[in-house]
Amino acid sequence: MRESVPHATTPDELLRLKSEYLIPCVYHFYRRPPHIVAGDGCWLIDHEGRRYLDCYSGVTVMSAGHCNPAIVEPAIEQIRRLQHTTSIYLTEPVLRLAEELAAIAPGGLRRSFFCASGTEAVEGALLLAALHTRRPGVIAMTDGLHGRTRFAMNVTGLPMWRTDPFGMADVYHVPFGDIAVLDGVLGERGGEIAAVIAEPIQGNGGIRVPPDAYWPAVRRVCDERGVLLILDEVQTGFGRTGRWFACEHWGVVPDILAMSKSLGNGFPIAAFLTTDAIAASYIRPGASTYGGNPVCATAALATIAYHREHGLSARAARLGERLLAGLKDLADRHPCLRSPRGKGLMVGVDVVDAAGSASPEQLDELLEALKDRGFLCGKTGRGRNVLTLMPPLIIDAEQIDALLAALSACLDEMEDG
Numbered sequence: 001m002r003e004s005v006p007h008a009t010t011p012d013e014l015l016r017l018k019s020e021y022l023i024p025c026v027y028h029f030y031r032r033p034p035h036i037v038a039g040d041g042c043w044l045i046d047h048e049g050r051r052y053l054d055c056y057s058g059v060t061v062m063s064a065g066h067c068n069p070a071i072v073e074p075a076i077e078q079i080r081r082l083q084h085t086t087s088i089y090l091t092e093p094v095l096r097l098a099e100e101l102a103a104i105a106p107g108g109l110r111r112s113f114f115c116a117s118g119t120e121a122v123e124g125a126l127l128l129a130a131l132h133t134r135r136p137g138v139i140a141m142t143d144g145l146h147g148r149t150r151f152a153m154n155v156t157g158l159p160m161w162r163t164d165p166f167g168m169a170d171v172y173h174v175p176f177g178d179i180a181v182l183d184g185v186l187g188e189r190g191g192e193i194a195a196v197i198a199e200p201i202q203g204n205g206g207i208r209v210p211p212d213a214y215w216p217a218v219r220r221v222c223d224e225r226g227v228l229l230i231l232d233e234v235q236t237g238f239g240r241t242g243r244w245f246a247c248e249h250w251g252v253v254p255d256i257l258a259m260s261k262s263l264g265n266g267f268p269i270a271a272f273l274t275t276d277a278i279a280a281s282y283i284r285p286g287a288s289t290y291g292g293n294p295v296c297a298t299a300a301l302a303t304i305a306y307h308r309e310h311g312l313s314a315r316a317a318r319l320g321e322r323l324l325a326g327l328k329d330l331a332d333r334h335p336c337l338r339s340p341r342g343k344g345l346m347v348g349v350d351v352v353d354a355a356g357s358a359s360p361e362q363l364d365e366l367l368e369a370l371k372d373r374g375f376l377c378g379k380t381g382r383g384r385n386v387l388t389l390m391p392p393l394i395i396d397a398e399q400i401d402a403l404l405a406a407l408s409a410c411l412d413e414m415e416d417g
């Protein structure tokens with residue numbers, strides 16, 4: 001196993017630089033955050049050589065593990081040969097990647113546009129919907145999260161991430177998982193609406209899985225009103241939920257599919273995919289300087305090959321069941337854990353106080369205690385009280401059991417203390 005490089009800079013010195021030079025919106029987890037200097041498979045290593053099991057994957061990015069040589073080595077070779085040109089020149093990796101994505105995306109989604117972040121993929125998907133339908137409106141979901149630019153932020157439903165002080169016209173929010181309200185708004189406004197946008201399972205909204213009948217019903221009402229369905233699989237894509245894409249659980253194919261994060265396993269790449277018919281509406285020049293960059297496209301091709309070779313989707317499904325069963329067991333014994341849920345290795349559980357109300361303070365305490373025991377976990381949800389577990393898909397059963405044991409010990413300690 002690779003050893004960490006000793007690194008002298010203390011977290012306190014980094015916190016000083018951060019508070020002095022970064023815009024204060026850039027926040028961090030933990031009262032005593034570690035200084036992370038290296039990654040190795042499921043592990044992150046701090047400046048003192050301490051190892052942490054990464055149970056959040058840089059927020060669902062490192063699905064194939066940190067510094068995976070099967071991905072890093074071809075990317076390094078590509079960096080040495082040709083690092084960047086942009087899409088006005090012909091290069092092979094991006095076109096091979098488009099061919100691969102067409103093969104793994106569901107239905108007739110076979111045309112890609114590449115960019116560099118999830119936000120950009122969503123922004124591009126929304127533009128494409130407007131171009132195709134010639135309508136301005138968008139319906140989005142309460143507690144959804146779609147990104148940081150103004151349009152992506154305005155379709156975001158989570159109050160914490162809606163920083164724009166003005167808001168935008170033509171964006172309507174409906175409750176996630178409620179088909180009746182969506183159908184009602186489409187009935188009133190269908191003629192002005194280009195698209196419905198949603199995550200198939202809400203990630204930052206607190207790992208919210210809708211009822212089974214929901215997605216087929218959304219697809220049907222969109223079809224009835226001639227409104228496009230955009231699915232944001234930036235977080236759920238590439239095996240996280242036990243399938244290449246989460247929409248496959250319900251047999252639903254969107255008109256536009258946005259993806260990023262695990263696509264590049266740490267290399268900044270994103271895309272939206274659509275059908276031939278919808279793609280034909282986007283013919284004015286469109287370009288993203290870094291979109292489909294040869295290095296990132298090479299890394300994405302290697303990532304997809306690694307997923308295939310190691311059956312990461314099936315692994316996520318199998319180990320996700322083990323994690324969820326363990327969480328259910330813990331929730332039976334600890335009243336502060338409520339409603340464990342999820343699909344594959346996208347799992348969440350509410351942390352509540354004695355009265356059953358959301359307890360972000362208790363979750364913060366739990367996260368700090370887990371970190372001190374060597375486990376980095378996540379937090380999501382409108383009330384910031386959802387303990388969120390999304391480890392690399394290469395995690396093994398023993399590591400999942402170790403995480404559950406650490407969680408159990410931390411809960412015992414909190415209850416005693």
Ligand SMILES: Cc1ncc(COP(=O)(O)O)c(C=O)c1O
Nearest residue numbers: 117118119145146147232234235
């Ligand atoms: C579902 C979803 N969409 C979009 C985004 C934005 O992606 P990015 O941060 O790469 O711009 C995120 C980021 O967390 C996300 O979870």
